[in-house]
Amino acid sequence: MAVVETTRVAMTLYDHLPVLQVLVPLVSAPLIVLIGSRRLTWSIAFTASAVSFVIAILLLMQVIDGSIISYQIGGWAPPLGIEYRVDAANAFVLLLVSGISTLVLPYARESIKSEIPARHHTLFYAAFMLCLTGLLGVTITGDAFNVFVFLEISSLSTYVLIAMGSYRDKRALTAAYDYLIMGTIGATFFVIGLGMLYMATGTLNMADLADRIADQGANRTVRAAFAFIVVGMGLKIAIYPLHLWLPRAYTFAPSAVTVFLAATATKVAIYVLLRFTFSVFQPKFMFEVNTLEFIILPFAILAMFAASFIAIFQTDFKRMLAYSSIAQIGYMLLGISLLTETGLTATVVYLFNHGITKATLFMGVGILVLRSGGSFYNRIQGMGKTMPWTSAAIVIGGLSLIGVPGTAGFISKWTLVEATIEKGWWPVSILIVLSSLLAVIYVWRVFEVLYLKAPLAGTNYKEAPLTMLIPMWILALSCIYFGLATDVTLTAARAAAQGLLAGSAGMF
């Protein structure tokens, strides 16, 4: 009897996985503040993050075959109630976000000791968990207004996390302030867009929105809504001319925060853009095709070159990686603007692979900063000899960033080139290859600084603590693993792309 009872409990818990995905980290944040014990807080944060990672794996396993889980919050049926909707696309992003946060937390434990005063550690973890909650919530929800709410939860906690870098460099405060202004303008634009969609359709459920827009066709309100949503999300994604907050925020935030943000925040924003472009609005609308081809595509290519050029001339490793991120976002947007299944697959794969690549590299920077006190090239020169493990992982990350065969970065760039050739846009394929050559230059500079220059006189840095090395090596090895075993990511990404392109037809 008791056995039957437990299985039934497990069954219901299993059914509630979508809401638990968001609820577990959400509850952990106030718990951390209330308990307040410094030793316990880390364990709570890590447990919550690990649990949500396991949930993300379970969810992805359920939807990888193209099925959809629809969860009704509080039993209120959509479109009136809020719905959580898991398909291959967002399950994949959920996996990335919760996985990275589970790896960043052990790393953060050592890293923030030297960067944030001990009395603020509990608040750091609370803000971190809120940020995780927000990002997971944005990804999983099927309700357009809910996206805005979770977006603001993650943004507000992000501003706090960035400002915590002020104990090392006071410019973190102005960086956080700038991001607050830009982020709020972006989120408000997004909510104006949602308001217009509501005016035009009278609903906020994404699947319902898609149906009604498809039925009534595009009118001026819908077009204006699309413009507002693209610009609003563009600010969050850091699409090239809207990227100004990103380099400063990434440079001055605490190392662990930079790792987390670079690997997840912009990726989640790209996912939202994907969701709105393909599931809510129909890609068959001319205004959307025009926006993607004549606005997003040129800016994506501009980002690939301009940001890479700026990255070449940086002398600070961390800032260089921040500019490289802007360039990489260009590649992801390029995949979207192709409007084909292969292009979308490329974007989703790119999103995942770049997430793990950048996380590896930023973790490497954090370790170098921990030992040498700065990430300027002349501070870290020659550290390849004194810190072989850290530097080796940076090399793997760097190769993956360039897209050398055998690394995850190669797969994403290869799929992207394949997609452009399939569409017949071979000049764009050439541009992709050319801009990758720029990546060779800026990554090579780092290798040169780390290995070919003599270590600074009088310094003999110890290798990093294991709690930082292990997460970094897990990521570095997964860069290689996903470069060789391409089935896993490509299958999931293709399922995601098909789900997205199916639009509203796939949603009901």
Added chain:
Amino acid sequence: MGFELTQEYILGHMNYWLFSVLMMTGLYIVVAKGNLVKKIVGLNIFQTSVFMLYISTGKITGGTAPIFPLDMEVDPNVIYSNPLPHVLILTAIVVGISTTALGLALIVRIQEEFNTIEEDEILEIERAIVLAENAIHGDSMGGRA
């Protein structure tokens, strides 16, 4: 005829006109003002304009407050305004307040560290920091940092 159309165009869309004016006012303040507190004020005006956009769209001509009578016997002839945008905006107001609070808290910290909340003065201080960094790191990098 033409005049009537314009009148209809202006008066009939009064809430949208006011929304646009308020929104642009707020956005202009955010961009044009150098004082960090004034920027937050501009941001508030900008957000408030969106509240107005939502709330005014919930209004239905001749509609009354969306409160059902106690006995729940709803008269089908009574028109109710749409309460949903109002509920949404309650959430957005909370978000706006949190953003303002966080922005002001950041300004307090900026004042503590930089001793000013004027953007141009902060930029000057930051430029000095970059110059100092260049002096340390630039020489060994061939003069550019």
